[in-house]
Amino acid sequence: METQLKKGVLELCVMSVLEQHDCYGYELVNTISKKIAIAEGTIYPLLRRLKNDGYVETYLQESTGGPPRKYYKLTDRGRKMNKELKEEWDTFFKNVNDLLKGLHNEQE
Amino acid sequence: MNKNEFIKKLKHGLSGLPEDEVVDIVSDYEDHFIAGASEGRTESEIASGLGDPNQIARQMTASNIIKKAEKNISFVNISRAIFATAGLGFINLVFVIWPYLAIVGFILGLLATGIGIISVGVVTVMISIFSLFNPDLVGHYVNLGLYPAAGLFMGISASTFGLLFIIGWGYLVKWFYILTVKYLKLNVKIITGEKK
Numbered sequence: 001m002e003t004q005l006k007k008g009v010l011e012l013c014v015m016s017v018l019e020q021h022d023c024y025g026y027e028l029v030n031t032i033s034k035k036i037a038i039a040e041g042t043i044y045p046l047l048r049r050l051k052n053d054g055y056v057e058t059y060l061q062e063s064t065g066g067p068p069r070k071y072y073k074l075t076d077r078g079r080k081m082n083k084e085l086k087e088e089w090d091t092f093f094k095n096v097n098d099l100l101k102g103l104h105n106e107q108e
Numbered sequence: 109m110n111k112n113e114f115i116k117k118l119k120h121g122l123s124g125l126p127e128d129e130v131v132d133i134v135s136d137y138e139d140h141f142i143a144g145a146s147e148g149r150t151e152s153e154i155a156s157g158l159g160d161p162n163q164i165a166r167q168m169t170a171s172n173i174i175k176k177a178e179k180n181i182s183f184v185n186i187s188r189a190i191f192a193t194a195g196l197g198f199i200n201l202v203f204v205i206w207p208y209l210a211i212v213g214f215i216l217g218l219l220a221t222g223i224g225i226i227s228v229g230v231v232t233v234m235i236s237i238f239s240l241f242n243p244d245l246v247g248h249y250v251n252l253g254l255y256p257a258a259g260l261f262m263g264i265s266a267s268t269f270g271l272l273f274i275i276g277w278g279y280l281v282k283w284f285y286i287l288t289v290k291y292l293k294l295n296v297k298i299i300t301g302e303k304k
Contacts, residue, residue, distance in 0.1 A: 023138075024134055024143070025139060025140055025143070026140050026143030026144060027143075029140065033157065037164070037276075039157075039158065039159025039161075040140075040157045040158045040159065040160040041137070041138065041157075041158035041161070041164045042159060042163070042164065042167065043161075044133070044136050044140075045164065045167045045168050045171075047136075048133070048168070049171065065146070066142060066143075066146060067139070067142065069139065069143070070136070070139060094241070101221065
């Protein structure tokens with residue numbers, strides 16, 4: 001259950017991080033795995049699909065002392081999608097919390 | 109597991125994909141190892157953080173195979189897609205596979221029915237025409253309560269009905285195919301955490 005939940009919100013997390021600033025793969029994976037314990041390797045397939053669906057795009061940028069890095073950037077379509085997902089999440093989160101609070105009161 | 113082992117397993121698992129796609133996917137993970145190493149992490153730490161390369165490869169191939177089944181409609185492609193999705197170990201498919209096969213059986217049964225109706229119609233038409241030109245045989249038909257003209261009419265009706273039946277069947281198959289692809293996509297999306 002917990003794993004399914006995490007996976008369900010992963011897309012929202014990835015897009016929200018990218019909304020703040022463009023990231024290269026490792027940076028993005030690292031940011032997310034600091035907060036959510038998940039097999040880091042599963043974020044790359046997700047990024048690929050987001051790219052195929054036109055929600056993110058990639059570009060190469062030189063890095064200091066290493067090969068050029070592939071950066072991920074949210075497209076306009078991705079921004080719109082992220083906004084929708086965030087609203088859905090907020091509603092869902094609020095409703096679940098209301099229910100949990102209700103249950104809690106009944107138990108007291 | 110070190111970097112080479114991880115990449116080797118990943119490549120092996122991706123062997124069903126086009127070469128340029130494999131190169132692209134593998135380079136993402138190689139970059140991940142390089143970036144991790146520059147932060148002082150060991151290869152085995154990075155590899156264990158990434159998770160099972162076989163599972164990653166299965167995720168990548170499943171959605172690719174489904175996409176192929178969606179683009180090029182064929183029985184072989186959809187079968188491959190079903191097995192690839194089942195390979196992800198999603199319990200949903202295990203429960204669904206038997207009812208699914210039952211529906212496939214039912215659809216094949218409908219095809220056989222349609223072909224049967226057309227065959228009966230065509231044979232009736234042929235016998236009727238034959239007996240029209242061989243009046244000797246008409247006697248037999250009259251005895252059976254069937255006149256050649258009536259037989260001809262019934263035969264043509266049956267053939268036409270059978271043909272319409274098969275056309276309807278075609279639409280049913282198309283619809284069922286699209287539904288299957290959608291269902292498989294849903295499974296892969298749940299597995300890989302993609303919503304919508």
